[in-house]
Amino acid sequence: MRYDYIIAGAGCAGLSLLMRLLQQPQLNKKSILVIDQSQKEENDRTWCFWEKSTGPFESIVHHSWKEVNFYSDSFSSKLDLYPYQYKMVRGIDFYNYVIAFAKQFPNVEFRYEKVTAVHTAMNMAIAELGNDRVEGNYIFSSIIFEKPELEKNEYYLFQHFKGWVIETKQPSFNPSVATFMDFRVSQEHGTTFMYVMPTSATKALVEYALFTETLLQQNEYETALKDYITQKLGIQDYCIEHEEFGIIPMTNHPFPLQQGKVIYIGIAGGQVKGSSGYAFQFIQKRIKGIIDSLVKHDHPFIQQTLTNKKFHFYDSVLLQILQHHKMNGDSIFAAIFKGNEPKTVLKFLDNESNLLEDLKIMSTVPSSIFLPAAFKEMFR
Numbered sequence: 160m161r162y163d164y165i166i167a168g169a170g171c172a173g174l175s176l177l178m179r180l181l182q183q184p185q186l187n188k189k190s191i192l193v194i195d196q197s198q199k200e201e202n203d204r205t206w207c208f209w210e211k212s213t214g215p216f217e218s219i220v221h222h223s224w225k226e227v228n229f230y231s232d233s234f235s236s237k238l239d240l241y242p243y244q245y246k247m248v249r250g251i252d253f254y255n256y257v258i259a260f261a262k263q264f265p266n267v268e269f270r271y272e273k274v275t276a277v278h279t280a281m282n283m284a285i286a287e288l289g290n291d292r293v294e295g296n297y298i299f300s301s302i303i304f305e306k307p308e309l310e311k312n313e314y315y316l317f318q319h320f321k322g323w324v325i326e327t328k329q330p331s332f333n334p335s336v337a338t339f340m341d342f343r344v345s346q347e348h349g350t351t352f353m354y355v356m357p358t359s360a361t362k363a364l365v366e367y368a369l370f371t372e373t374l375l376q377q378n379e380y381e382t383a384l385k386d387y388i389t390q391k392l393g394i395q396d397y398c399i400e401h402e403e404f405g406i407i408p409m410t411n412h413p414f415p416l417q418q419g420k421v422i423y424i425g426i427a428g429g430q431v432k433g434s435s436g437y438a439f440q441f442i443q444k445r446i447k448g449i450i451d452s453l454v455k456h457d458h459p460f461i462q463q464t465l466t467n468k469k470f471h472f473y474d475s476v477l478l479q480i481l482q483h484h485k486m487n488g489d490s491i492f493a494a495i496f497k498g499n500e501p502k503t504v505l506k507f508l509d510n511e512s513n514l515l516e517d518l519k520i521m522s523t524v525p526s527s528i529f530l531p532a533a534f535k536e537m538f539r
C-alpha cells in the first residue's frame with residue numbers, strides 16, 4: 160500500500176502535524192501511517208513556551224503565568240509578560256490528547272517500530288523498517304539518524320537540563336509567578352540557569368539548564384538542584400514526584416528542510432532556536448506552514464524566508480560569542496531584559512521582531528563584542 164503521508168517519529172513535531180492534518184477537512188481523509196519506536200506512554204518532557212492568544216493545544220495547557228521572575232547578579236526583576244502568557248504543556252497530556260483524537264480516524268494507522276532510514280526512490284518516499292519498508296507520497300520525518308557533520312564556523316552547543324517536579328508539605332510557591340531564568344548559580348561550566356515553574360502553592364517543576372560543549376555527570380545536575388532548592392528556594396522538606404532530563408542541540412548548522420519527498424520537521428528540521436533552545440512554537444509555525452501549503456498547493460514544500468535567514472544570522476552571532484566565551488550568557492540575557500520591554504524580547508526570541516526592534520535590542524548589548532562577531536559571521 161502506498162500511503163498519502165507517512166509520519167516518521169511521533170513526538171512533538173510528528174503528533175502536532177498529525178493533529179493539524181486531522182483538523183483540516185481538506186486533508187483529514189488522506190491515508191496516514193504514523194511510525195514511532197516508542198508508544199509515547201511516559202511523561203518524558205514538559206514544554207514551556209509563550210503565546211499571545213489561545214493556541215492549538217490550549218485545552219491541555221497544564222498551567223500558565225502572566226508574570227515571571229528574572230534573576231542575575233547584575234539585574235533582577237519581576238517581568239509582566241503582557242500581551243504574552245508563559246504556558247506549560249506536559250508531554251504525556253500532549254501524547255494522550257493527539258493519539259486519542261487520531262484513533263477516531265480509520266484512515267490513520269500506527270506502527271511501533273524503529274525506522275532505520277528514510278529516502279526517495281522512483282518519486283516515492285520510503286521508510287526502511289528493519290526487514291520491511293513502507294511507501295508514501297511524502298514522509299514527514301522528525302528522526303535524527305546521526306549528528307550532522309559540521310562545516311567550519313558552524314557552532315554546536317548542547318542545551319542540557321535536568322528537572323524535578325517537587326512537592327512540599329508547606330505552601331512554598333506562588334503559582335502565579337514563574338522563574339523564567341535564575342542565573343544566580345555557578346557559571347563555571349558556561350551559561351547556566353535554573354527555572355522554577357510552580358503549578359500550585361506546594362508543587363513546582365525546578366529545572367537546572369546549561370548551554371555548554373560537554374555534558375555533566377548525572378550527580379552534578381542533582382547536586383545543583385538540591386543546593387538550589389535548599390539554599391535559594393529555602394525548602395528543606397520536599398519529595399521528588401517526577402524527573403526529566405533533556406539534551407537539545409543549539410547550533411547554526413543549516414538542517415535541510417526537505418530532500419526529495421522527505422520533509423524534515425521538529426529538531427531534525429532545524430526548529431530549535433539556535434540561541435535559546437526553544438522549539439515548541441517554532442515546530443508549530445513550521446507545521447502550520449506545511450498544512451497551508453498542502454491545502455493551497457497540494458505539496459508540503461516551503462522555502463526559507465529572508466526573515467528566517469536574518470534570525471539565523473543573529474543566532475550564529477550569539478552562538479559564536481557563547482562558544483568562544485567572548486561574553487557569558489548570563490550577562491547577555493541580563494542586558495537584554497534590563498534594557499527592553501519583556502514583550503519586545505519575547506517577540507525577538509520568537510523571530511518576529513522588525514528591524515527597528517532588533518536594533519533596539521542590539522543597542523543594549525556591548526557593541527565591542529557583538530559588532531566584531533557579526534562582522535565575522537557576515538564574511539565567513
Ligand SMILES: Cc1cc2nc3c(=O)[nH]c(=O)nc-3n(C[C@H](O)[C@H](O)[C@H](O)COP(=O)(O)OP(=O)(O)OC[C@H]3O[C@@H](n4cnc5c(N)ncnc54)[C@H](O)[C@@H]3O)c2cc1C
Pocket residue numbers: 167168169170171172173194195196197203204205206207208272273274275301302303403404405406407424425426427436437438439440442
Ligand atoms: C526534556 C525536554 C524538555 C524540553 N522542554 C522544552 C520547552 O520547555 N520548550 C521548548 O520550546 N522546547 C523544549 N524542548 C525542546 C523540544 O521542544 C523537544 O525536544 C521536542 O520534543 C522536539 O520535538 P521533535 O518532534 O523534534 O522530537 P521528539 O519530540 O523527540 O520526537 C521524535 C520522535 O521520534 C521517535 N524516534 C526517534 N528515533 C526513532 C527511530 N529510529 N525510529 C522510530 N522512531 C524514532 C522518538 O521516539 C520520538 O517520539 C524540550 C526537550 C526535552 C528533551
